Amino acid sequence: DVKVTQSSRYLVKRTGEKVFLECVQDMDHENMFWYRQDPGLGLRLIYFSYDVKMKEKGDIPEGYSVSREKKERFSLILESASTNQTSMYLCASSSRALDGYTFGSGTRLTVV
Amino acid sequence: KNEVEQSPQNLTAQEGEFITINCSYSVGISALHWLQQHPGGGIVSLFMLSSGKKKHGRLIATINIQEKHSSLHITASHPRDSAVYICAVRAGSYQLTFGKGTKLSVIP
Numbered sequence: 507d508v509k510v511t512q513s514s515r516y517l518v519k520r521t522g523e524k525v526f527l528e529c530v531q532d533m534d535h536e537n538m539f540w541y542r543q544d545p546g547l548g549l550r551l552i553y554f555s556y557d558v559k560m561k562e563k564g565d566i567p568e569g570y571s572v573s574r575e576k577k578e579r580f581s582l583i584l585e586s587a588s589t590n591q592t593s594m595y596l597c598a599s600s601s602r603a604l605d606g607y608t609f610g611s612g613t614r615l616t617v618v
Numbered sequence: 619k620n621e622v623e624q625s626p627q628n629l630t631a632q633e634g635e636f637i638t639i640n641c642s643y644s645v646g647i648s649a650l651h652w653l654q655q656h657p658g659g660g661i662v663s664l665f666m667l668s669s670g671k672k673k674h675g676r677l678i679a680t681i682n683i684q685e686k687h688s689s690l691h692i693t694a695s696h697p698r699d700s701a702v703y704i705c706a707v708r709a710g711s712y713q714l715t716f717g718k719g720t721k722l723s724v725i726p
Contacts, residue, residue, distance in 0.1 A: 515659075537712060543659075549704070549716040556712060564713065594659055604708065606666055607651065612659030 509533075512597050512610040519617050525584040527613050529597030536602040538580035540564075540572060543594040543612075555580055556602075587617045620645040624705050624717035631724050637692040639720045641705030644686065651714065652679050652690050653704040661704070664690070695724045 513528035531538065539554040541564075551564030553572040561572050569591060573581045580599075584591055597610040621644040631637050641650070652664040665672050665679040667688065672679050676695075681688040692699055705717040 539712075546718065548718040549706075549714075551713055554712055562712075596659070596661060598661075604649070604712065607663055607714070609653075609661035609663070612661075614659065 510597055510599050510608050510610040512595075512613050514613050515611060517613055517615045519584075519587050519615065521588060521617055523584075523587050523617075525587050525615070525617075527582040527584075527595055527597075527615070529580045529582070529599075529610055530578055531580075531599040531608070532578065533599060533601075533608065534577065535599035535608075536577070537600045537604065538574065539598045539600075539607075540570075540580065540582045541596045541598065542566070543596060549596065552582065589617050591615065592617045620647070620707055620709050620715040622705055622707055622715050622717040624703075624720050626720060627718070628721045629723070631695050631722070633696060633724055633726050635695050635724075637695050637699075637722065637724075639690045639703050639705075639722070641688045641690070641717055642686060643705075643707045643715075645709055646683075646686070647707045647709045649708045650681055650688050651706040651708075652688075653706060655702040655704060655719070657701075664703075692722075697724045697726050700724050 510531045540552045541549045555561045555574040571583045595613045600607045623642045655661045667681045676693045678691040702719040704719045706714040
């Protein structure tokens with residue numbers, strides 16, 4: 507069964523900490539995405555990557571960075587976590603043809 | 619930028635009822651997705667449409683490109699269909715634009 511795996515389901519971090527959210531896919535997909543989901547706002551794109559070492563900003567990149575050193579892994583980094591980054595984070599991947607998306611189970615991050 | 623509107627926001631149905639969820643968008647698209655999110659967070663892709671109609675089990679999705687409108691139908695609804703259903707559109711780039719979702723509760 508094809509999968510997008512996010513390393514943690516629940517995470518609690520302190521303000522100012524550096525936070526790494528990891529995402530791994532086993533489908534050999536070129537495209538990978540990081541979204542955050544907040545009540546009343548829906549899903550919003552933070553960053554996406556269309557190839558190894560390639561990345562583009564989405565709608566809300568401020569306060570975040572990403573890393574894609576290998577095709578199967580896409581990491582989201584919060585350089586200095588803040589309480590307004592408390593959210594559900596979802597990773598997704600798709601083929602280059604964009605003919606389907608597979609989502610991870612999500613990481614619920616709480617910053618205290 | 620594409621605006622995606624879903625209706626209704628919340629829907630409560632009795633088991634066995636026929637359910638319709640609607641999605642409208644403002645700009646021409648290359649594809650529309652229907653997604654399902656159960657409590658706990660994980661999202662499952664149900665359909666991808668660029669024209670016409672698709673069916674999978676009790677779920678049917680239709681799209682009218684001229685009217686910029688799509689519907690998701692569930693026949694013979696069941697409590698396990700309770701979830702948030704999300705419409706998302708792609709207008710030629712990598713990026714999906716998401717609706718805010720429709721929360722469906724099916725009561726036994």
